Amino acid sequence: MxxxxxxxxxxxxxxxxxxxxxxxxxxxxxxxxxxxxxxxxxxxxxxxxxxxxxxxxxxxxxxxxxxxxxxxxxxxxxxxxxxxxxxxxxILAAQLTTNVTDGIELSDLFNGPAAQDFGSNWTLSSGGGAGAFAPNGQGSAAWMKSGGLTAIRKYRHNTETLGNHQAVQFLLTELPQSPNGGTAYIYLRGRINAAQNSEVYLRLARTGIRIGGFSGGSEFTIDSQIMTVRTGVWTLQLGTVGPGGDDREFVVYRNNLEVVRAKDLSDQSDLGDDYRGVGLAAEAAARNFATDQTLPGEVDAWAAADRTAPGIPPPEE
The missing domain is CATH 1.20.58 (Methane Monooxygenase Hydroxylase; Chain G, domain 1)
Structure with a gap:
């Protein structure tokens, strides 16, 4: 035997x-x-x-x-x-793999019971009216309505990346709701400072995207595009390297396909050791004459990492 x-x-x-x-x-x-x-x-x-x-x-x-x-x-x-x-x-593992030596990799699947915030790994900054952007108990980060005013909830992960070049992504499973009053948005965030008044973001609405940010509380726009936004994995790459690369070049991908690439030609965005935070945000809008809120969409997974990406070499003369 x-x-x-x-x-x-x-x-x-x-x-x-x-x-x-x-x-x-x-x-x-x-x-x-x-x-x-x-x-x-x-x-x-x-x-x-x-x-x-x-x-x-x-x-x-x-x-x-x-x-x-x-x-x-x-x-x-x-x-x-x-x-x-x-x-x-x-994306069940929700990992963005770093391609930087000793680089940081972060992720959150938003599993577990319904809650009012993301928990102890995150710092929340709130503005506007009532409502919560938090795990809904069904595997998503979603907006919980309260009242009828515009409100924003910004999250910064408590662990920072090591360098200036970051990639931040989420799996968007529900689009921002069609507006009936104000417009609702959902955001990927990078290069956030501790006070959360400086950052670079990718903002998604139902019918357009915007690369922009804040510097000391003053908002700026780098690029905006009118388009039909769809669900999927959206990624914001902050900074590119190599020929044509630029610390202030930003690339947006959906399902690994490039959507838009833009440079901050006026150096409006902040850069350096104080701007290594990463996160996400959601902004609900006033709806039906401030009797309801327009939902900003749902996210099933989020990830960030120290990550570099190539720039586009200039054409040869």
């Missing part, structure tokens, strides 16, 4: 309850995302088929051709939903 290997007996190795509790909300969202993708894709194919019908068999007589734009939109939604499902699984 062949001897069998003894069972593994490391402490806790057979206890998957903690892991299951931590990942269940993310896994459920992944499955919902994949299911939604299937539904959108099926509807898109039906509309594509209808849009190509030629009336009475006459070539070019396609009265339903207008449905193609609707099909395109459904197809894009399918891509978004599938991307959410895949990225929700891929």
């Amino acid at each position: 062949t001897d069998l290997e003894p069972p593994l007996t490391a402490p806790g190795i057979h206890n998957i309850e903690a892991f299951a509790n931590a990942t269940a909300p993310k896994s459920q969202k992944a499955m919902r995302g994949i299911g939604q993708a299937f539904t959108y894709r099926l509807l898109a194919h039906v509309l594509y088929a209808i849009s190509g019908i030629e009336l009475f068999g006459i070539p070019g007589l396609t009265p339903f051709i207008g449905l193609r734009a609707w099909a395109d939109e459904l197809n894009e939604r399918a891509n978004d939903a599938l991307g959410l499902g895949l990225f929700a699984n891929a």
Whole structure:
């Protein structure tokens, strides 16, 4: 009789309850995302088929051709939903890997019970009216409404990065709500000082993005773009290196694809040892004549790291 290997007996190795509790909300969202993708894709194919019908068999007589734009939109939604499902699984560890020697890596999955803030690893700065941006007990950081005034909640992680070049990202699973009054925003934040009155941010609304920040409380804009914002993994890279690199160049990615790249040509943003904080923020807006709040969206994971990225070399003359 062949001897069998003894069972593994490391402490806790057979206890998957903690892991299951931590990942269940993310896994459920992944499955919902994949299911939604299937539904959108099926509807898109039906509309594509209808849009190509030629009336009475006459070539070019396609009265339903207008449905193609609707099909395109459904197809894009399918891509978004599938991307959410895949990225929700891929980012369970919520890690941005540093490419700097001895660099810092930070993350938060916002798991655990519902709360009024992110907990002891974070410092909160509040402004405006009531409401909370905090874990909702379902695996997300979400806005809890209170009253009908505009309000912002800014978080700075208590651990700073080592250098000026940072990357900050989150998994955006719910978009900012369509405005009915003011506009709601959700933010990625880097180069934050201890007082939280200096920073560089990526601000997402439902229909546009903005790279900007504060210096000693004075707000500035580096670049802004009108676009349809979609769910997914959004990343803000602060600083680039190599030919064409610049400490004050900022790059925005969605699902690892570059969206916009801009430089702070006026040196409005602060730089140096006092500006190494990272975090995120949410801003709810007054809604329905200040009787309600417009929601700023939901985030399922956040991460930051010391990280460099290449600049774009200038063209050869």
